Structures are given as C-alpha cells and as structure tokens.
Amino acid sequence: MKMSDLRLPEGVVDRSGSTANDVALALADAVAGVLEARLREAPRASLVVSGGSTPLPFFQALSGKALDWSRVDVLLADERWVTEDSDASNTRLVRENLLQNNAASARFLSLKQPGATPAAGLERVRAELADLGLPIDVLILGMGNDGHTASLFPDAPELEAAMDPQCQDIVAATTPASQPQKRITLTWPPLRDARFTALHLKGEDKLHTLEKALSDPDQVLEMPIRAFLKPGLQVFWSP
Numbered sequence: 001m002k003m004s005d006l007r008l009p010e011g012v013v014d015r016s017g018s019t020a021n022d023v024a025l026a027l028a029d030a031v032a033g034v035l036e037a038r039l040r041e042a043p044r045a046s047l048v049v050s051g052g053s054t055p056l057p058f059f060q061a062l063s064g065k066a067l068d069w070s071r072v073d074v075l076l077a078d079e080r081w082v083t084e085d086s087d088a089s090n091t092r093l094v095r096e097n098l099l100q101n102n103a104a105s106a107r108f109l110s111l112k113q114p115g116a117t118p119a120a121g122l123e124r125v126r127a128e129l130a131d132l133g134l135p136i137d138v139l140i141l142g143m144g145n146d147g148h149t150a151s152l153f154p155d156a157p158e159l160e161a162a163m164d165p166q167c168q169d170i171v172a173a174t175t176p177a178s179q180p181q182k183r184i185t186l187t188w189p190p191l192r193d194a195r196f197t198a199l200h201l202k203g204e205d206k207l208h209t210l211e212k213a214l215s216d217p218d219q220v221l222e223m224p225i226r227a228f229l230k231p232g233l234q235v236f237w238s239p
C-alpha cells in the first residue's frame with residue numbers, strides 16, 4: 001500500500017517519500033523554513049513536537065538547522081507521566097535528539113512537572129506554559145494505530161472534554177485504559193489553531209490506520225486523528 005492509494009481530503013498535502021530518512025530530512029527542511037519565516041516577523045516562534053519512535057531522525061536533522069534557536073520555544077504535544085530518566089519519556093527523547101547542536105539554545109517548556117499524577121501536576125504545567133504565544137507556529141503530530149494523536153486516546157475518559165472546541169484549558173491530564181502510563185496532552189483548541197501542521201508517519205500499518213480514519217471522518221472520538229485531517233495538513237509518510 002502507498003499513500004497514493006488513499007483518497008486524502010482536498011487540501012491535505014501528500015509529502016510522502018521512499019525512505020524514513022528522506023522524509024525526516026524533508027520534514028526538517030519544511031519546519032526550518034516555517035520557523036525561519038516566522039522569526040523574520042515575530043520576536044519568538046513556537047515548535048510543538050510529538051514523541052514516540054517516529055520522530056528521532058527528524059529531530060536529529062532539525063537540530064542541525066541554522067536558525068536563531070534562542071528565540072524558539074519547543075514543547076511536546078504530549079507526555080507520559082514518567083520521570084526523565086525513563087525510556088518512555090518523550091522529554092528525554094527531545095532533550096537527547098532535538099535540543100542538541102544548533103538547537104541546544106532553544107527554550108524548552110516541559111509538560112512533565114512535579115506531582116504524583118498529571119492531574120496533580122496540571123497547575124504547574126499551566127504555569128510552565130503561561131507565556132507560550134498562541135497560536136502555535138509549527139505543530140508536528142504523530143499517530144498511534146488506535147487513531148490517537150498527542151495523548152488524545154479513544155479510550156481516555158477525559159477525551160470528550162479535551163476535544164471540546166470550547167475547551168478553555170490548553171492542557172489536559174488523560175488516563176487511557178490501554179496505556180501503562182498516565183498522560184498529559186495539549187487539548188484540541190491549541191492544536192487545531194496551529195499555523196502549520198504536519199503529520200509524521202512511518203510504516204504500512206500507519207497507512208492502514210489512516211485509511212480507516214478517512215473512512216468515517218466525523219467520528220472523531222473513535223479516532224481523534226480524524227479531527228486533524230483537514231485542509232492545510234501535510235502528511236509526511238514513509239514505508
């Protein structure tokens with residue numbers, strides 16, 4: 001199966017490539033271009049990235065881009081409520097692979113704050129994000145094979161509130177039954193309003209998930225990624 005076998009909605013751009021490395025480099029070029037343009041007109045720019053296994057080569061490529069990183073705010077779209085020394089920590093992934101080289105001078109806003117649970121840490125996370133400029137300039141999403149994106153999981157009891165278009169909170173604690181860790185995630189409104197959004201995917205299984213998501217686009221609570229399959233989205237997929 002290839003991306004061209006799917007019927008993407010009008011306005012969703014197919015940026016797929018033949019290798020994961022090519023796609024990571026293309027995504028890094030695109031993101032650097034958007035950030036550079038933003039930094040020409042604004043004092044700061046924001047970059048929201050995802051965790052998991054897919055972004056590693058993208059992070060490494062992006063970290064070498066010549067930008068004024070000291071004016072870039074980097075944060076995750078979501079985090080597992082684990083300490084930073086855990087292999088499951090998205091923060092650790094970002095620190096070790098993105099906040100390196102030229103990007104070492106970026107300001108990192110951490111979604112993982114003290115607290116026994118994400119719900120207990122929520123106030124501190126809100127304080128950490130208090131001066132984040134909105135809308136987000138660049139948003140890179142991933143997707144799980146259950147159709148989750150960020151930590152907006154179909155089986156999280158908190159999903160409906162976090163996906164509410166009127167949700168007043170920028171972050172939510174989620175506790176998906178399927179996941180070993182509790183989560184913290186940006187909510188739908190700040191993600192929806194990002195100026196540039198890319199979906200970064202690797203592997204044929206993700207194409208099948210995307211195909212399923214496209215088959216019934218209105219049922220967003222069944223597969224939250226559906227909410228993002230809208231004009232303007234760029235999909236960077238590789239086998």
Ligand SMILES: O=C1O[C@H](COP(=O)(O)O)[C@@H](O)[C@H](O)[C@H]1O
Pocket residue numbers: 050051052053054055077078079080090141142143144149150151
């Ligand atoms: O748990 C998560 O999973 C998704 C997808 O990860 P991948 O390993 O399939 O690339 C990711 O986008 C999200 O940030 C992460 O917390």
